[in-house]
Amino acid sequence: MFLFRWPVCCFLLAFHKSAYVWAGYDVSEVTCSQGLSECTVADEMPLGISESDGADVQMVTxxxxVCCxxxxPCTLCLLVDAELSIHVGEDVDKSHSGHDTENDREEATISTASVTLCYKTPPTFPxxxxxDFTVCPTELKQKVAKVSLVITxxxxxSFSSIVYIYPSKALHLIEVVAPSLNEVCSQNLQKSIKDxxxxxxxxxxxxEMNQVELKFAARHKVCIQYEADGRCQSWESKTIPLHxxxxxxxxxxxxxxxxxRSQSCPFKNMGFLQKNVWQNLTASVRHGRMNNKGQMLLWNLSAPxxxxxxxxxxxxTSGHHCTEIEGFRQQLENTTWEQNSNVQWVKMGVFEDxxxxxxxxxxxxxxxxxxxLGPFCSHHIIAAARWRWNLLAVAVLLVIALAALMSCLRHDFVKKWASHSFRGGCAEIGRKGHVVLLSPPDIHDGFSEVCGLGSLLKSQGFSVSVDQWSRMExxxxxxxxxxxxxxxxxxNLGGRAVLILTRKALGLAHEWSRQQPEALQAGRGDGNVPQSPYSDVFMASLCLLLVDKRQGRTGERFLLVTFDQDVVQPPGSLPEPFQGLHLFQLPSQMKTLLCELAGGGNRKVDGGKSKAGWKWGILDGWKLKTKHTTCSQGAIPTQCK
Structure with a gap:
């Protein structure tokens, strides 16, 4: 009988000999090593675990x-290897004497045993x-065996879960971490895993439209972020302003x-967009004192x-040059910037002593x-520089006034003025007042045209301030x-604020009027849209225009000019803040604009053409020379060269 059953046991052992080759991926599968046969696996209630019979778990890995x-479709599998210590038959060997029969010895050595393995993921229940398996002690090596369990x-x-595995009798937990979804999806398994x-x-x-157009499905959500690790702002529009x-x-x-989520940085290698970073960079400087009463200079930079x-x-120095103070250079490291609530990256520093x-x-x-870039100065230095500039401006204005008086007397200006007034031109010449030229934040190609207009107005005796010349201020x-x-x-001086209209400016005004009725008093754009640091000037002008309109003072402080024929539109189609304002097409209506700024002439507009008839001989044949007109930002030039 013993000789017959022994080959059967050996055949079963050989069948289960591959302890580390995982079989098919059903709900649960088990593989046993040499010395164990008839291995089966079954669910066990955690609170009703019976004592393991005939084997102890020595080590668990x-x-x-991911199992495919x-x-x-692929899914996650938990793979558990348990090293067992087998002690079935030890007591039986001691209880039997040497005169047992062969059949009794065989029955004593071939017996069954079981072990229980548990797992849990917080906060689920274990x-x-x-x-269960049959032990053939004669095939065991030092009474040690292995069991491998696959749980599909x-x-x-789930992905990135923390799993604790432990034998039923042990208090020590084995901790493993499931692979993350990104890690799994990077292994060319995208088609097999729906997530x-x-x-x-x-x-x-x-x-042409100065914007970036986004193409994505309507059901998808999009957000934009500056830097791959920056804060992501929800973005519902399908366009982004190019600036x-x-x-x-x-x-x-x-x-x-x-x-x-998928992330892409499609503009990374587009060097021409770097100018938007420089133009949106702002800096502030202030004085301070250290704890030991020493002096220090604090600086703050912010950029997209x-x-x-x-x-x-x-x-x-007095010559408007800034000479380096040796021994204080500091590095701007990429890793030391922090992002503020306005999604601007900020770097702060201090020069001590x-x-x-x-x-x-x-x-x-x-x-x-x-x-x-720079120099960037504190408000104390700016105030002193502004005082010196004011003195210089007063001196220049005195010289210009004297020169104008001498010229008028020499050319019998009064008689010519009386003659023109009698013919029904500009009925009265007011004093040459102050003109403020305001450009939309997106103006780049037309920068030279704005400079040319500012220089021309200065040559005609107006006091001119151009936002493009006052960036540092x-x-x-x-x-x-x-x-x-x-x-x-x-x-105080009389004059007008002149708004330069572009197609982009009209779009901003339409968007501002439609989306931000509640922010009219604040004078700011949509917080969801990244703004140029200079756009507050343009947006604030929209608020002031609307205030003038509500108070019945439309056109008293502002008028519109454009260099683009496509911008000229019927009055009713202009955005609400611009309705009721005079719009001048340059350079064809330059004489009419000068007459309007001088405070004379008939202001009635008919079909976009003024009826003013004032003759400006010095302007005959004048055209904006955009190709040769340049201005340097950050300076306050007296004219465009």
């Missing part, structure tokens, strides 16, 4: 993997599996019912993207182009205080 079979779709286990699906968004730059697009701008898109370069203090009597300012050198004083100070000059 486990891992979570045939064409079925799940247990009982493995284990309860509560790997990610929607996409495409972007196209429309230079807000920088090389570090990234897009995220996702489906509400899918866990994964993190920048690398150097920053150093410089001494502001510096002599503030030197009137120190700050210069910035950006890496990757050798661009120098706006950064340090603030855009809104700067605009209010200019309108105060208009009130």
């Amino acid at each position: 486990a891992k979570v993997e 079979k045939d064409n079925a 799940a247990c599996k009982r493995v 779709n284990p309860a509560g286990v 790997c699906y990610m929607p996409t968004v495409n972007s196209v730059i429309n230079q 807000s697009v920088t090389p570090c701008l990234c897009l995220q898109v996702w489906d509400d019912d899918k866990p994964r 993207c993190r920048l690398e370069g150097e920053v150093w203090p410089c001494r502001w 510096i002599n503030l009597q030197l009137s120190p300012c700050v210069m910035v050198n950006l890496r990757g182009g050798g661009l120098h 706006q950064c340090n004083l603030g855009p809104l205080p700067w605009l209010h100070s200019q309108l105060l000059h208009v009130k």
Whole structure:
């Protein structure tokens, strides 16, 4: 009888000999090593686990993997290896004497045993599996065996889950972590795992419309972020203003019912967009004192993207040059910037033990182009510089006034004026007042035209202030205080604020009127739209226009000019803030504009053409020369060269 049953046991052992080759992926499968046969697995209630019979678990190893079979969708599997210590038959060997029969010895040595393995994922309830097997002690090596368990779709286990595995008798937990969804999807399993699906968004730059067009499905959600690790702002529009697009701008898109988001940074290698970073960079400088009463200079930079370069203090001299103060250079590291609530990246620093009597300012050198920005000065230095400029302006105005008086007397100006007035031209020439030229934040190609208009107005005796010439003053004083100070000059000296209209300016005004009725008093745009640091001047002018209209003072302080024929529209089609204002097409209506600014002439507009008949001989044949007109930003030139 013993000789017959022994080959059967050996055959079963050989069948289960492959302890580390995983079989098919059903709900639960078990594989046993040599010495164990007839292995089966069954569910066990965690609270009703019986004592293991004939074997103890010495060591457990486990891992979570993705299991794929045939064409079925892939899923997660929990793989558990348990090393067992077998003690079945020990007591039986001791209780039997040497004169037992062969048949009794065989029955004593071939017996059954079981072990229970449990797992849990917080906060789910534990799940247990009982493995039953038959022991053939004669085939065991030092009474040690191994059991390998495969659990497909284990309860509560998902991507990135923490799983604890433990034998029923042990208090020690084995911790394993399931692979993340991104890790799994990067292994070319996207087609087999439905959660790997990610929607996409495409972007196209429309230079003519000065915007970036986004193409994505209506059901998808999109957000934009500056830098790949920056804060992501929800974005519902399918266009982005081109002046807000920088090389570090990234897009995220996702489906509400899918866990994964796709991220792309399509503008990373577009160097021409770097100018938007520089133009949106702002700086502030202020004085301070250290705890030991030493002096220090604090500086603050903000930009849409993190920048690398150097920053150093410089001494502001009377010649309007800034000479470096040696020994204070600091590095702008990419990793030391922090993002504020306005999604701007901010870098703060301090120069300690510096002599503030030197009137120190700050210069910035950006890496990757050798661009120098600045100097950026504190309000004390700006006030002193402004006082010197005011003195210079007064002196220049006195010289101009004297020269104009001499010229009028020499050419019998009074007689010519009386003659023109009698013919029904400009009925009365007012004093040459103050003119403020305001440009929309997107103006680039027309920058030279604005400079040319400002220079021409100055040559005609007007006091002119151009926002394009006052960038440094706006950064340090603030855009809104700067605009209010200019309108105060208009009130005191007479004159107008002139808004330059472009197609983009009309679009901004339409959008502002439609989306932000509740923000009219604040004078700011949609917080969801990234704004240029200079756009507050333009947006504030829209609020003031609407206030004038409500108070019945439409056109008293503002008028419109455009260099683009496509911008000229019927009065009723203009955005609400611009309705009722005079619109002049330049250069064809230049004489009419000058007459309007001078305070004379008939202001009735008929078909876009004024009836004013004042003759400006000096302007005959005048045209805007855009190709040769240049101005440097940050300066306040007396004219465009």
